[in-house]
Amino acid sequence: MRTLHVHRFSAMAGPCALHFYSDGDAAAIAAAAEQEVRRIQDKYSRFQPDSVISQINACAPGSSAELDPETCSLLDFADAAYAQSQGLFDISAGVLRRAWDFRAAKIPSSSDIAKLLPLIGWHQMRWQAPLLSLPRDGMEIDFGGFGKEYAADCAARCLRQAGVQHGLVDLSGDICVLGPHPDGQPWQVGIQHPRAAQAIAQLPISAGAVASSGDYERSFIANGQRYHHILDPRTGWPSQGLSAVSVMAEQCIVAGMASTTAMLMGPSAGLDWLRALGLPFLAVDEALRIHRHDDPHATQKKPAGEAPRA
Secondary structure, three states, X not given: OOEEEEEXXXXXXXXXXXXXXXXXXXXXXXXXXXXXHHHHHHHHOOOOOOOHHHHHHOOOOOOEEEOOXXXXXXXXXXXXXXXXXXXXXXXXXXXXXXXXXXXXXEOOOHHHHXXXXXXXXXXXXXXXXXXXXXXXXXXXXXXXXXXXHHHHHHHHHXXXXXXXXXXXXXXXXXEEEEEOOOOXXXXXXXXXXXXXXXXXXXXXXXXXXXXXXXXXXXXXXXXXXXEEOOEOOOOOOEOOOEEEEEEEEOOHHHHHHHHHHHHHHOHHHHHHHHHHHOOOEEEEEOOOOEEEEOOOOOOOOOOOOOOOOO
16 A cells, blocks of 8 residues: 655745655655755756846847747746736736835835836746847846746656655645545645635645735735735736635646735736636635636646646
């Protein structure tokens, strides 16, 4: 009988866990999957001075960075996501952190934000694989909007290659499910309540992925209003109307892009957009009302083109 193994570690600024059944060398299997997560973290972290992202952002305006196939596939995904989200999912919007300090709970001035808006806009980038050019001084890209989700997909791939058929990858709440428990029972995935230290719902998942976005992870309240890190690239200010969105998809990178985009679009447009894509979701609006679309058999269009497969 296969044994359930649980391997816990910290990466990508949060707790991670691998839950999987295997009769093989569980320690070696877990170590390989963890190493893959750390590889992606080191390669794409903006905090690493020698990462691909740091090298791109250090290029002189107008000069081109020549990129490897994996990075090209991720940039193609970002390009398609930008188009499908009507410009809301934008990997150039990270410059807004220069104005926002959520640890200090400081509201930036309108002028500080206005200075950064001209530096935002993926459409300004010159992207012709394998070459990327940032045309303006001060522009940058950041894979923070999908890096952890991509790492979850890659860790799941590692487990599959090791013969794991029943398991779950959890990178701080971004989850990939390889298959149900050996007895066929689904994994029960808890969805964080946006205003309490408990789950607001449990989702039974046998395969696929779930990713969540919310206004509770990095936020502060000032003058009775909540300010959070999901920032609208058009205005520089936090999204409004939804407190949390969890989306299910075949790949975690797609689920993460979709949940963030829905947050930015708001309760009406965002949830209609998810329904049109046929992606199951659970969303919580600012009045803590729950909205669900649970039909896993709906015809799912492929958002953002073909998501990269490591």
